[in-house]
Amino acid sequence: MLAVSTDRQYGGNDGYDDDPDAHYSWDHTVNNARIVAVGDRIVLWDKEAVIGASVIEEIETRWAEKILYRCRYCNGANIKRRKRETPRFRCTPCDRTFEEALTRVERVETFRSRHDANWVDLGRCLDAKTLRALCVSPKSQLSMRPLRWDAFSEALDRVGRTRDAASLSEATTWAQSLVGGHRQAKVRVRAGQGGFRRRLLAVHGPVCAFTGPNPAAVLEAAHLYSYAALGQHHEDGGLLLRRDLHWLFDRGDIAVDPRTLTISLRNDLLTYPSYASLQGKPLATRLEHGHLSWIEKHWRQHRI
Template identity: 70%
Template sequence: MTVDPPTGWLMLATGADRQHGGNDGYDDDPDLHYSWDDTVPNARTVAVGDRIVLWDKKAVIGASLIEAIETGSAEKILYRCPRCNGANIKRRKRRSPQFRCFPCSDTFETASTRVARVATFRTRHDANWIDLGGCLDGPTLRDLCVSPRSQLSMRALRWDAFLEALGNVGRSRAVAALNSSSTRPRLGRDGHRQVRVRVRVGQREFRRRLLATMGPVCAFTGPGPAAALEAAHLYSYAAVGRHHDDGGLLMRRDLHRLFDQGDIAVDPNTLTINLCKDLLAYEGYATLHGQRLAIAPDPGHIAWMEKHWNQHRVEAD
């Protein structure tokens, strides 16, 4: 009997707080990549083309499609209980002794350690990333898993049920975007997955050109440190697959995410910033509403902004 692979994965992304086998955690950057190694259950089951949802135990962070998985190896320090030699131990943040072993309930200040060579994995999933901003809470996400009581950091998710849950909380635009970008991979004759995806090749060079042309200026808020600015596409790179110089502007990371999901748009007739109703409740964003752009856009920029406006304002009405 052939068992179908999971339709999606719920992945815990809490950086150094995400521990397995008493290790030192992982270097997740949720909207770019997700890391794990072969000490984690399902380590070799997750594949290119799989759909993923990242959360932080409290709420959903975002969702995407895996474009690529980088593999490698590393030496890793593993911590174990000195009493039972079990690996299911956790550091305690506020109590002493600092370690607790869950199988035997022992507590101790110093763990046994060993160095192991592990296989490492890191996704690339930024091209299709959708920021979901906590719209589903932790208990809801657990109930959407194939095994709701699972404690694994990477657990099988019922993808169709997840999309339905998003629709129920008014995130229909996110559902449409995820449906259009998250095409299931096909299995080839050799059993390997084949998938067509958009990887942002040349993104670094694209950002370098924008900085050279416009200087370190956020299109919405004005001059700022270059390190805080991202190269934002005014169109869906996942759909177009090319870097158009007249289709990009520099934006602060939070504003970039809000622009991508249509919560911020630019009126192409007045070149003023338009915020969705929900953002007006936040003083730090509300002051931008109705303000002119901080840069002078080219006709090409305006044409892309008009397409974005039509998609997120005209068609949404």
């Protein structure tokens, strides 16, 4: 799936409000629009490199009005919005320029995937040329195109991201147990997540469990278990963590040793001084008895 925000080659429409680590939007006019389903593994890129990957947990559908822009001379959609030159538009097929495009409104069925629960940031580890070669049709120019997942996993292997591919494969199991296909739904952002965070702030104050006091704005409510699997918030199953630490904790790169209740980092994180300083440190927040069983389960999941 191509996510390029407003920096697109052609300006035949206003684009989509993608937020790569949470949701991806399209409508029924896009090729392959209706083959995407809950449980599908998806990879997002931005024309230059991979952004990340996840598993679709939900697809919401709606109807909306979409504004289409066309060439004033040939009525073509392949028109470019020019950033500096005037007139503002140039049409590729007929090579004419114009200041105002023709517009019309079309009613479209829209789709938005939710995939934040299992999002894996791949840190641009594969470039565009490599990604294109992994597609079923490498020369395809479609914004959504089928990917050869086994080949993609092997490519991640070669650049040292084996665990990322494995975690996505595991996440597919629970996602495919959900109702497949498209369905009417409200946007789901981990129902109750805001209240869960407020309760943690009230109990612990603005304190990251790993690094100590922090501005509340940078703290997230981290689950000590897979929220995606259980679908509910347990009062003793969460801690406040800085966002980067939250992601690393979810991946198991950072864990809490249940025997010593100290922070444990995977070896590859020890090369980064800002993280290495956390190795072996006790938590900066008080744990309740109920936290301990979740911490042990997290440890067993990622370290044993």
